[in-house]
Amino acid sequence: MASDGPDKTEFLCRLGHEMKTVIASLSGALEVLRGRYRNKLGSVEKALFDVSEKDAMRLAKLANNLLDFAHKPTGAPPPVKSRRVVLKNSLDTSLAMLKYAFRERDMSSLEISLPRGLAVRADPEQLVQIFTNLIENAVKYTPPDRKIGVFAKRERSNVLVCVWDEGIGISAQNRRKIFKRFYRVNPAGSKGSGIGLSVVKWIIERQGGKIWVESRLGKGSKFYFTLTGEKKWRKS
Ligand SMILES: Nc1ncnc2c1ncn2[C@@H]1O[C@H](COP(=O)(O)OP(=O)(O)OP(=O)(O)O)[C@@H](O)[C@H]1O
Ligand SMILES: [Mg+2]
Incomplete structure (x- = not known):
C-alpha cells in the first residue's frame, strides 16, 4: 500500500x-x-x-x-474531529448496532462498569468504531455461555478502557501479531478480514492513546486502551 x-x-x-x-x-x-x-x-x-x-x-x-x-x-489522514464524548453514549450506539449482528447473544447481558458521565476527548464516530470492532471480536471469539464486558476508569489525566471476555484467548506468540493487518489466528474458524484490530490501533494511536492486550489461552482476553480524559483537555 x-x-x-x-x-x-x-x-x-x-x-x-x-x-x-x-x-x-x-x-x-x-x-x-x-x-x-x-x-x-x-x-x-x-x-x-x-x-x-x-x-x-x-x-x-x-x-x-x-x-x-x-x-x-x-500520511495525510482525515482530521481527527476530537470533542468531549461521554463513553457510555458511544458504547450504547455501538451495542445498538451489534445487537443485529449477534441475535444469538443478549447484548444487554454484557457486564458494563463505567463511572457515571465519564468522558474522553475523541472523535465520536471513531470511538464507536473502536467499541464495535473490539466488542465484535469479544463476541465472536467467546462461546455464548461465557461472559464479556467493558469497564473504564480515570487514570490521572487519561481514561483507561478495557473490553474483556472469557473466550478462547490468544497465545503469547499471536498477541504480538494480531494488530498487524490481515493477520488472523485461525482463518477457517470464523468469518473476518483481519483488519479490525489494525484499524482500532491506528485510530487510538492517532488520538494520542495506546492499546495492548493481556490474555490466557482458553481463559479469555482483555483489550486495554487509553484516551485523553476531559480534564487534561480543558487545561490545554
Ligand atoms: N477477543 C479475542 N479473543 C481471541 N482472539 C481474538 C480476539 N480478538 C481478536 N482475536 C484474534 O485476532 C485476529 C485479528 O483480529 P481482527 O479484529 O483484526 O480481525 P478479524 O476479527 O479476524 O476480522 P475483522 O477484520 O472482520 O475484524 C482474529 O482473527 C483473532 O484470531
Ligand atoms: Mg475483528
Missing part, C-alpha cells in the same frame, strides 16, 4: 462513503419492514431478516474500516 497514489486513495474513500450511504438506507428499510410485519413473520422469514441484518452490519463495519484503511498510507 505504500505506493498507493492519491487516485487510489480517493477511489477507496469514495467507495467507502458510497457503501455507508447505501448500507444505512438498507438497514433502515429492514428495520421498518421488520417492525411492520413483526407479528406475521414465520421462522423462515425471521431467519432471513436475521441474516440480512447481520450482513448489513458486517458491510457497515467493512465500509468504516475501508475508509480508515484508505487514509492510512497517505
